[in-house]
Amino acid sequence: MVTAEAVWAALDEIPDPEIPVISLVDLGVIRDVTVDGDRVRVEFTPTFLGCPALEVMKRALEDKITSLGAEPEVRVIQDDSWSTDRITVAGREKLREAGFAPPAPRSAGPTTLVQLQSKAFRCPYCGSTETRLENIFGPTPCRSIRWCESCRQPFEQFKTI
Amino acid sequence: MNARAQQLLSLADDELILGWRDSEWTGIAPTLEEDVAFSSIAQNEIGHARALYELAAQELGTNADALAFDRAPDEYRCAPLVELHLLEWAHTIARRYLYEEADRVRIAALMRSDDAELAGLAAKIDREETYHRLHAELWAARLRDEPRFRSAVEELWPYALGVLDPELRDELARRVGLEVVPAKERGKHTPALAELWDEMTEVRRSIPGAQW
Numbered sequence: 620m621v622t623a624e625a626v627w628a629a630l631d632e633i634p635d636p637e638i639p640v641i642s643l644v645d646l647g648v649i650r651d652v653t654v655d656g657d658r659v660r661v662e663f664t665p666t667f668l669g670c671p672a673l674e675v676m677k678r679a680l681e682d683k684i685t686s687l688g689a690e691p692e693v694r695v696i697q698d699d700s701w702s703t704d705r706i707t708v709a710g711r712e713k714l715r716e717a718g719f720a721p722p723a724p725r726s727a728g729p730t731t732l733v734q735l736q737s738k739a740f741r742c743p744y745c746g747s748t749e750t751r752l753e754n755i756f757g758p759t760p761c762r763s764i765r766w767c768e769s770c771r772q773p774f775e776q777f778k779t780i
Numbered sequence: 781m782n783a784r785a786q787q788l789l790s791l792a793d794d795e796l797i798l799g800w801r802d803s804e805w806t807g808i809a810p811t812l813e814e815d816v817a818f819s820s821i822a823q824n825e826i827g828h829a830r831a832l833y834e835l836a837a838q839e840l841g842t843n844a845d846a847l848a849f850d851r852a853p854d855e856y857r858c859a860p861l862v863e864l865h866l867l868e869w870a871h872t873i874a875r876r877y878l879y880e881e882a883d884r885v886r887i888a889a890l891m892r893s894d895d896a897e898l899a900g901l902a903a904k905i906d907r908e909e910t911y912h913r914l915h916a917e918l919w920a921a922r923l924r925d926e927p928r929f930r931s932a933v934e935e936l937w938p939y940a941l942g943v944l945d946p947e948l949r950d951e952l953a954r955r956v957g958l959e960v961v962p963a964k965e966r967g968k969h970t971p972a973l974a975e976l977w978d979e980m981t982e983v984r985r986s987i988p989g990a991q992w
Contacts, residue, residue, distance in 0.1 A: 667908055669820075669827025697831050698900025699907055729910040732918065754813045755911050756820035760827070764816075780907040 621687045626652045626659055629687055633679045636672040637759055640717040643676060647705025650696060659689040664701040667760035667780070703779050714777065715743045720765065722777035730779055735763070742767035743774055750774075784895070785839040786857065789847065790966060791886075792832035793858035794943065796848055797973070798879060799825035800980055801862060810869060821876075821912050828905050835897060849984045853969065853977040860964045861939035863973040873919045874932035878940035878956065880916040883909065885951050886944055939964040 630652070631644040643649060650662040661680055665673050677693050684691035703722035706714075711721035720743045726734070735755070738748045747769035754764040755778075763776045781789075803822035809815040833844035840847070861879060866872050887909065890902035923929035933956075940956075941949050941963035953960045984990075 667824065667827065668831045668904065669824035669908070671823070697834070697897070697904065699903035701904075702907070729907075730914070732914050735914070754816055755914055756817040758816075760820055760824045760908070778911060780910070 620656065621654060621659065621689050623652050623654050626654065626661075626684065626687065626689075629683050630661070630680065633676075633683055636675045636679070637670075638714070638717070638719065640713045641706075641710045643680070645707045645710030645713065647707065647710070648676065648701060649680075650700060654689075657688075657690050658692060659684045659687070660692045660694065662694050662696050664696040664698075664705075666701055668697075669760045703777060706777075718743050718774060719762070720774055720776040722779045725779055740765055740776055742770060742772070744772055745770040782839065784898075785836050788832050788836035788839065788898070790857040790859075791890075792829045792836060792847070793856045794862050794883075795825045795832065796829035797856070797858045797976065798862040799823070799829060800976060801864075801866070802876075804865075804867060805872070817915055821915065824908055824912070828908070831901055831905075835901065845984075849981045853974045856969070856973065856977075857966060858969075858973070859939070859943040859966045860968070860970050861936065861943055863970045863976065864936075864939070865972045865975070868932075870923065870926065870928040871932040871936070873916075873923060874929060874936050876912075877916045877920040878933065878936055879943065880909070880913050881955050882940050882943040882952050884913060885948050885955070889948060934958075938962060942966055 627644065627649075630649055631642045633643045635641050635643060635646055646666070648664055648666060650664045651660075653660040661684070663677060663680060665676075673695075677695065680693050681691040702725055704725050706721065714721045720740060723734075723739055735752045738750075740750050741748050742750050742765075745767060747767055749768040750765045751768065752763065753766045753773060757764045757775055761778055763778050764773055765776045766773050799822045802818050802825065805818040806815060806822070809818055829848065830844050833847045837843050837847055861875060864875070866875055887902050887906045891899055891906060893899045893902070920929075937956075937958055938961055941952065941960065942965050944952055949960050949963070
């Protein structure tokens with residue numbers, strides 16, 4: 620019988636389909652793992668509902684559990700339990716190294732334009748905070764586009780949700 | 781069909797049809813930034829529709845794709861506001877602004893609902909909508925004194941009221957600063973819906989039962 624620890628370790632090997640530098644465990648989308656005999660139940664809490672990678676992630680979780688010799692049961696949790704605050708410290712570092720600025724921590728209220736235009740966002744290439752919001756929206760629902768005034772490069776910023 | 785399934789379909793149909801309309805700007809928006817914005821917003825609204833259809837599908841013993849694409853146009857429960865074919869910038873922005881304001885009032889009410897599943901999903905949708913609202917508010921502020929925008933808001937106002945149940949309309953009127961007037965109610969479709977439906981379901985209808 621497989622242990623919960625072994626399942627977590629195996630799931631940590633699954634890369635995010637769109638940002639493969641980070642694993643699904645680092646992304647914080649695995650809420651719970653329960654082993655019940657040959658059955659492994661995983662609670663999967665998706666990132667953005669409009670993310671086209673959700674099905675791919677769900678299938679990858681099922682395949683990984685099957686490869687451990689267990690029967691997968693992946694439950695998709697459709698509530699607000701995922702937020703960008705669930706991305707692990709290691710995951711944030713991997714994002715930064717790959718040129719994606721990690722999300723700012725969530726504040727008590729919803730994100731405001733004033734926050735997005737503040738000097739709190741650091742360029743992942745040169746570390747400067749002289750950056751400005753270029754577009755709230757980017758290539759995927761989870762990312763915005765910013766521009767670094769110091770090294771004069773655009774970069775992708777994870778949206779805080 | 782029970783009241784819960786009807787409510788879920790109304791919400792899901794609004795998001796799917798508006799997502800479809802917003803996606804019509806992909807490739808032809810006035811600036812590249814807006815091209816990206818409208819494409820991303822459309823994708824997200826359709827994602828919300830999918831999540832809502834999945835809840836409805838559990839209720840009705842079917843699946844999300846069947847609900848999205850296999851019903852006849854008359855069976856859709858969307859509000860007339862989202863059906864309109866508005867490939868004109870002032871009207872498009874007026875609709876985005878009015879829809880986001882109405883949706884904000886509706887989502888807040890759903891988050892207080894005693895239906896835990898729906899309240900949880902509404903809370904998730906609410907977080908993502910934050911970014912759609914920022915986009916709509918920015919444009920509404922920028923165009924506030926433009927006569928074309930003002931008249932588009934006035935023209936679409938009865939449609940915006942029709943997105944909400946009557947008891948939520950006063951709050952929308954307060955937010956937008958307009959008086960409550962007779963609404964373009966849900967349940968009676970504009971001719972634009974059948975046209976959109978033809979295009980939206982064309983591929984799916986071409987090979988019934990195919991797995992894509």
